Amino acid sequence: xxxxxxxxxxxxxxxxxxxxxxxxxxxxxxxxxxxxxxxxxxxxxxxxxxxxxxxxxxxxxxxxxxxxxxxxxxxxxxxxxxxxxxxxxxxxxxxxxxxxxxxxxxxxxxxxxxxxxxxxxxxxxxxxxxxxxxxxxxxxxxxxxxxxxxxxxxxxxxxxxxxxxxxxxxxxxxxxxxxxxxxxxxxxxxxxxxxxxxxxxxxxxxxxxxxxxxxxxxxxxxxxxxxxxxxxxxxxxxxxxxxxxxxxxxxxxxxxxxxxxxxxxxxxxxxxxxxxxxxxxxxxxxxxxxxxxxxxxxxxxxxxxxxxxxxxxxxxxxxxxxxxxxxxxx
Numbered sequence: 001x002x003x004x005x006x007x008x009x010x011x012x013x014x015x016x017x018x019x020x021x022x023x024x025x026x027x028x029x030x031x032x033x034x035x036x037x038x039x040x041x042x043x044x045x046x047x048x049x050x051x052x053x054x055x056x057x058x059x060x061x062x063x064x065x066x067x068x069x070x071x072x073x074x075x076x077x078x079x080x081x082x083x084x085x086x087x088x089x090x091x092x093x094x095x096x097x098x099x100x101x102x103x104x105x106x107x108x109x110x111x112x113x114x115x116x117x118x119x120x121x122x123x124x125x126x127x128x129x130x131x132x133x134x135x136x137x138x139x140x141x142x143x144x145x146x147x148x149x150x151x152x153x154x155x156x157x158x159x160x161x162x163x164x165x166x167x168x169x170x171x172x173x174x175x176x177x178x179x180x181x182x183x184x185x186x187x188x189x190x191x192x193x194x195x196x197x198x199x200x201x202x203x204x205x206x207x208x209x210x211x212x213x214x215x216x217x218x219x220x221x222x223x224x225x226x227x228x229x230x231x232x233x234x235x236x237x238x239x240x241x242x243x244x245x246x247x248x249x250x251x252x253x254x255x256x257x258x259x260x261x262x263x264x265x266x267x268x269x270x271x272x273x274x275x276x277x278x279x280x281x282x283x284x285x286x287x288x289x290x291x292x293x294x295x296x297x298x299x300x301x302x303x304x305x306x307x308x309x310x311x312x313x314x315x316x317x318x319x320x321x322x323x324x325x326x327x328x329x330x
Contacts, residue, residue, distance in 0.1 A: 004227070005227050005284050005285050006284070007284075008222075008225055008226060008227055008284030008285070009282075009284030011225070012222055012226065012279055012282055012283065012284045013282055015215075015218050015219045016222075016279055016280070016282055018211045018215050018219075019041070019280060019282075021211070022041060022071075022211055023037065023041070025070040025207060025208060026063070026066055026067065026070060028205045028207070029062065029066045029207060030059065030062070030063055031186065031190050031193050031197065032186050032187065033059065033063065033183075033186070035181070036063055036181060037063065038280065039179055039181050040063060040064070040067050041280065042273065042277060042280065043153060043178060044067065044113075044216065045219050045279065045280075046220065046223070046272055046273065047150060047151065047153055047220065048153065048177075048179070049134055049154040049155070049156070049178060050155045050156070050178065050179045051119075051156050051157075051158065051180045051181070052155065052157045052181050052183055053158050053159075053181065054157075054182065054183030055160065056159060058184075058185065058186075060157040060183060061077070061117055061157060065077070065115065066207055068112075068113040069207035069208075069209065070207055070208070070209060070210055070211060071209065071210075071211045071216070072211065072213060073112035073113055073213055075111060075112065075113045075114075075115070076108040076109070076111040076113075076115070077114075077117060078108050078115065078116055079117050080116060080117060080118050080119050080120075080121045080122035080126070082121060082123060084122045084123075084126050086125055086128070086129035087107065088126075089107050089108065089109050089126065089129055089130060090109055090129055090133075090139050090141055091104060091105050091106040091107035091110070092105055092107075093142050102142070104141055104144060106146070109130075109133050109148070110146070110148070111152075112149070112151040112153070112213075113151075113153055113155065114152070114154045116130070116154055116155070116157070117157050118157060118159060119156040119157065119158050119169065120158040120166045120167055120168070120169055121166055121167065122167070123167060124167070124170070127167075127169065127170060127173055130154070131170075131172065131173050131176065133148060133152070133154070134176045135176055137149070137152050150213075150217060154177075156177070171304070174301050175263065175265060177301065178269045178273065178298065179273070179294075179297040179298065180297060180300055181297055219279065223272075223275050223279050224275070226275040226278055226283075226285065226286065227284060227286070228271065228274065228285070229285075229286070229330075231330035232274075232287075232288065232291065232330060233271065235288065235291060235329065236267055236271055236274070236291060238327050238328075239270070239295060239299070240261070240264075240266050240299070241261075242326075243261035243262045243266075243299065243302075243303050243319075243323070244258075244260075244261030244262070245261070246258055246319075251319075251322060251323060251326060254309075254319050254322065256308055257305055257306055257308060257309035257314055257319060258303055258304070258305060258306065258319065259304045259305060259306045260304040261302075261303060263302060265302075266298055266302045270294070270295060270299070273294045273297075274290040274291045275290075277290045277293060277294050278290050288329045288330065292324055292329075296317065299316070299320055300316045300317055300320060301316075303316040303320070305319075
């Protein structure tokens with residue numbers, strides 16, 4: 001087994017050579033936000049969707065655009081509004097008078113990295129249209145089905161749900177996002193540097209493409225082979241199970257706070273994300289720290305709280321912090 005792990009670590013070292021270049025390119029534009037850039041790269045490596053939540057002005061849109069520019073793939077930004085229609089995303093049929101036939105005009109979802117800006121401002125029909133693309137990675141127009149390919153991923157931004165003019169996202173759609181990231185304000189030093197950089201728009205940095213799609217696909221195959229011990233797999237199962245039955249897992253203080261716990265999709269995503277995080281650390285094996293580091297982002301949007309929890313201002317993050325401190329680490 002030691003020899004196998006050594007071989008995997010060597011493969012990881014070779015396949016992750018582009019990571020420092022990608023981080024360097026992102027950091028030329030982004031100030032601070034190590035948490036955000038690291039998670040964006042993790043989502044890119046796995047080809048999974050990410051939900052970014054934070055108040056306006058925290059560089060959510062800028063970070064996604066910069067990531068897309070640093071990778072040689074197609075990028076589309078869709079501004080979600082209350083009057084948006086499904087056809088505005090998917091495309092539609094267009095009648096051609098000369099031929100008497102209908103041609104299909106493809107919408108902006110036919111791209112690789114999609115920025116769904118302010119996703120919670122669009123109504124239910126639009127969210128439903130987006131759901132097929134997110135889950136099945138395909139789009140159906142007038143009975144014709146189109147595959148979206150290996151590099152399709154949605155990175156959505158949203159403002160806090162209590163702001164005016166927003167719609168709560170359906171739970172089924174929220175569950176399709178591998179990660180939900182909560183973006184906070186920068187520190188004073190970081191904000192000062194941001195202010196200084198933006199004071200002269202003529203000196204803005206031009207992002208270079210430093211990663212090929214083939215490198216991403218190669219990295220994904222190596223990530224799949226990263227070793228995770230069976231005890232750590234049991235640890236993941238114990239964490240997810242504890243969200244379903246807190247009382248039976250030494251979380252008696254939160255026994256009446258969780259209405260529904262995380263689904264098996266959480267276990268699958270946490271297992272894959274832990275491997276991807278180990279890849280970012282240039283390791284061929286998973287350690288408990290990988291699971292703890294990424295676990296909050298995997299689980300926070302998969303726990304549905306009771307009215308009692310909301311009345312006492314208890315959040316899913318509060319419960320998860322206690323969970324990670326309580327469940328025994330192998």
